[in-house]
Amino acid sequence: MGKKVLIIDDSSTMRKIVTRSLRQAGLDFDTILEAGDGQEALQLLAKENVDIILSDINMPNMDGIEFLRQKSANAAIKGIPVVMITTEAGADILAEAKSLGAKGSIKKPFTPEQVSEVLGGLM
Amino acid sequence: MSWETHIADATVEIFSTMLMMEVSPRPPLTERIKTHQDSVTGMVGMAGIYKGMLAIHAPSSVSMNITGNFLGLEVDEVNDDVKDAMGELANMLAGSIKAKLSDNSKDIQLSIPSAVCGDSYSLDYQPQQGCSMVPFESTAGQFLVELQLEQQT
Secondary structure, eight states: OOEEEEEEOSOHHHHHHHHHHHHHTTOOEEEEEEESSHHHHHHHHTTOOOSEEEEOSSOSSSOHHHHHHHHHTOTTTTTSOEEEEESOOOHHHHHHHHHTTEEEEEESSOOHHHHHHHHHTTO | OOHHHHHHHHHHHHHHHHSOOOEEEOOOOSSOOOEEEEEEEEEEEEEESEEEEEEEEEEHHHHHHHHHHHHTSOOOSOOHHHHHHHHHHHHHHHHHHHHHHOSOGGGEEEOOOEEEEEEEEEOOOOOSSEEEEEEEEETTEEEEEEEEEEEOO
């Protein structure tokens, strides 16, 4: 069965760019799902199985840190690896994301090679 | 290093990495432009140990070209994609400036990006301290990056 990725970002532009970067990086995803914030992502994860999640941090309604917190409390989805894609590259916030289960981070702006490097080790 | 240099470095990096566009900074403006004609402005507010805002202002034609490069498609009107792309550019620029201001992410909070557009509009801001407005040249035309920054005591 093909792999599924979920991209969480309130910017439709950024979701499209991440999608393009995944393809340019040659990463083998059959299905790319999108959510505009953490809340929408949790609703989607209640009905879809995904292999990996790429999430922004600064989002309306539910930000990336709160998404990680709620995901880690849900046994059905806590094992899905999450990589943060963010302009918020401060060590403290990335440490908080890591403590909540994030497996890596990619700083905007990024190249397809950087996406490949971080995701390659998780697939 | 001056704020103008930070703005120039961050803008050149973001445009070359994410848009495959070469842009060149020009000397900072000595007087702030408040009114913009037939333009799109993407902006992000900053709060915390510094308050202010980061904005990118581009004529409509330039903002459509920038969005086209961002998304890899032809854009022929100022639609939601253009406003979203300009807001996201402001977000990345503000993130870069924020990283220069503090190592602690919680010292400064960035707002969710927003965008305005129109035939003629003014952005009022009453800076107490720093104000930088840097013009950039690109193959699509000229645009401006503005930083308003005030340190809180």
